[in-house]
Amino acid sequence: MKILTVTGYKGGVGKSVTAIHLATYFSEKGKTVLVDGDPNRTTLSWAARGKLPFTVADERQAMKMVASADYVVIDTPARPHSDDLKELAKGCELLVLPTAPDVLSLQPMLETARDLGEANYRALLTIVPPYPSKEGEQMREDLRRGGVPVFQTMIRRTSGFPKAALAGVSIRDIDDARARAAWNDYLSLGAEIMEILK
Amino acid sequence: MKILTVTGYKGGVGKSVTAIHLATYFSEKGKTVLVDGDPNRTTLSWAARGKLPFTVADERQAMKMVASADYVVIDTPARPHSDDLKELAKGCELLVLPTAPDVLSLQPMLETARDLGEANYRALLTIVPPYPSKEGEQMREDLRRGGVPVFQTMIRRTSGFPKAALAGVSIRDIDDARARAAWNDYLSLGAEIMEILK
Numbered sequence: 495m496k497i498l499t500v501t502g503y504k505g506g507v508g509k510s511v512t513a514i515h516l517a518t519y520f521s522e523k524g525k526t527v528l529v530d531g532d533p534n535r536t537t538l539s540w541a542a543r544g545k546l547p548f549t550v551a552d553e554r555q556a557m558k559m560v561a562s563a564d565y566v567v568i569d570t571p572a573r574p575h576s577d578d579l580k581e582l583a584k585g586c587e588l589l590v591l592p593t594a595p596d597v598l599s600l601q602p603m604l605e606t607a608r609d610l611g612e613a614n615y616r617a618l619l620t621i622v623p624p625y626p627s628k629e630g631e632q633m634r635e636d637l638r639r640g641g642v643p644v645f646q647t648m649i650r651r652t653s654g655f656p657k658a659a660l661a662g663v664s665i666r667d668i669d670d671a672r673a674r675a676a677w678n679d680y681l682s683l684g685a686e687i688m689e690i691l692k
Numbered sequence: 693m694k695i696l697t698v699t700g701y702k703g704g705v706g707k708s709v710t711a712i713h714l715a716t717y718f719s720e721k722g723k724t725v726l727v728d729g730d731p732n733r734t735t736l737s738w739a740a741r742g743k744l745p746f747t748v749a750d751e752r753q754a755m756k757m758v759a760s761a762d763y764v765v766i767d768t769p770a771r772p773h774s775d776d777l778k779e780l781a782k783g784c785e786l787l788v789l790p791t792a793p794d795v796l797s798l799q800p801m802l803e804t805a806r807d808l809g810e811a812n813y814r815a816l817l818t819i820v821p822p823y824p825s826k827e828g829e830q831m832r833e834d835l836r837r838g839g840v841p842v843f844q845t846m847i848r849r850t851s852g853f854p855k856a857a858l859a860g861v862s863i864r865d866i867d868d869a870r871a872r873a874a875w876n877d878y879l880s881l882g883a884e885i886m887e888i889l890k
Contacts, residue, residue: 495759529755554776555783557727557764560755561693568755578752585753 495563496691497586501570501579503606507592507599508620510536511655513569514546515677516590518664519684521548524564529556531570544662576609587691589615592649595622595633600640607642616690618683619648647683652676693761694889695784699768699777701804705790705797706818708734709853711767712744713875714788716862717882719746722762727754729768742860774807785889787813790847793820793831798838805840814888816881817846845881850874 498520500513514537517528526548530537541550551559560566568586573579583589591606593599603617617637622630630648637644654673658665666677696718698711712735715726724746728735739748749757758764766784771777781787789804791797801815815835820828828846835842852871856863864875 495755497755552779552783554779556755557693557695557758557766558783561759566755581750581752585750585756 495560495566497566497568498588498590498687499568499570499582499586500590500592501573501582502591502593503573503576503579503602504599505572507594508649508655509572509592510534510540510569511659512590512592512618512620512649513537513567514540514664515666515680516684516687517548517550517565517567518546518666519680519687520565520567523688525562526565526567527551527556527560527563529553529560529566529568531556531568533571537569540659540662542662543660546662546664547666576606579606579610579615580613583610583613583615587614588687589613590618590687591615592618592620593633595619595629595648600633600636603637603642604640607637607640615643617642617644619644621651622648623651645683645686647679647686649679649683650676693758693764695764695766696786696788696885697766697768697780697784698788698790699771699780700789700791701771701774701777701800702797703770705792706847706853707770707790708732708738708767709857710788710790710816710818710847711735711765712738712862713864713878714882714885715746715748715763715765716744716864717878718763718765721886723760724763724765725749725754725758725761727751727758727764727766729754729766731769735767738857738860740860741858744860744862745864774804777804777808777813778811781808781811781813785812786885787811788816788885789813790816790818791831793817793827793846798831798834801835801840802838805835805838813841815840815842817842819849820846821849843881843884845877845884847877847881848874 520526528550531553619630652672654665654676665673718724726748729751817828832842850870852863852874863871
């Protein structure tokens with residue numbers, strides 16, 4: 495069983511969107527369970543509105559539901575404390591920390607990373623404005639210079655995500671050009687993670 | 693994997709003591725992990741002070757640590773809401789609800805049980821005063837009349853439990869007559885649970 499935990503030091507950075515789409519990616523590789531550990535119940539509500547290609551488990555039933563899974567993706571509440579992040583990192587193969595590319599997020603992300611030390615984690619740039627904006631690349635570079643391990647893949651901003659959330663589906667299952675581009679971002683992220691899990 | 697969840701609608705009723713000693717019982721049957729899901733971290737601290745015959749897992753690492761377990765005992769925070777208890781019951785083979793034999797606990801316990809309906813749970817009388825007191829038997833009878841499924845075994849009050857907690861051991865590993873009597877109570881409870889799990 496491979497466990498991925500998605501968390502962050504603050505909310506509103508595409509944490510649940512990332513958990514949903516990583517679980518979609520892994521559902522094509524093996525039995526996948528997404529554990530909704532966020533009191534907002536974002537992913538459980540998403541699943542209830544439509545159809546997702548994997549099981550979403552209430553955290554109160556998680557132990558039972560993950561017993562036979564190949565891949566487990568855990569969506570946690572935002573965790574402002576780096577001690578908590580360290581404990582989370584010990585409980586999974588990889589901790590994924592989504593962050594938006596804005597200057598207000600840079601400093602706390604650098605501090606988080608410094609506190610995490612040698613833990614198994616990667617920052618993920620999300621809600622990245624489209625070309626010709628260079629905000630994503632710039633933030634990725636700033637994080638790397640600050641010693642933060644960052645995924646090469648960045649998740650571009652698209653109106654497809656709220657649309658998918660409302661329909662209760664994965665963006666993989668929405669048939670328009672922008673949604674396909676967004677799904678390609680997650681395919682690319684999934685491939686990076688598969689390399690790390692090897 | 694068999695999962696037992698120990699919870700209650702209020703604290704101070706021997707919840708963590710029960711989780712520790714059920715885990716001790718099951719550690720003689722197979723690989724056992726106790727998951728400390730209580731923010732008080734009572735069982736993690738207990739384990740850190742001494743030596744217990746099973747692993748105690750921080751809830752943030754639980755998924756990873758239970759993957760290969762035969763028996764999982766989950767110690768949860770006290771849950772005053774019966775909706776929460778219902779969700780917990782769905783995530784385990786058996787929900788164990790410790791309660792002290794006092795008149796203040798009777799009414800809420802009867803209400804809890806009414807709300808739980810057909811869920812897989814048993815009430816457990818704990819902190820029962822020694823003979824010639826009849827408080828334990830009386831409460832067990834009152835609960836049964838109220839339609840609450842109750843374990844036949846009752847856990848007697850003894851100073852051995854705080855002693856074991858301070859030493860960081862199970863009461864099984866304390867060598868005096870009262871501690872042996874207390875451990876016998878848990879042996880008897882464990883046998884009842886094995887029957888239910890069959």
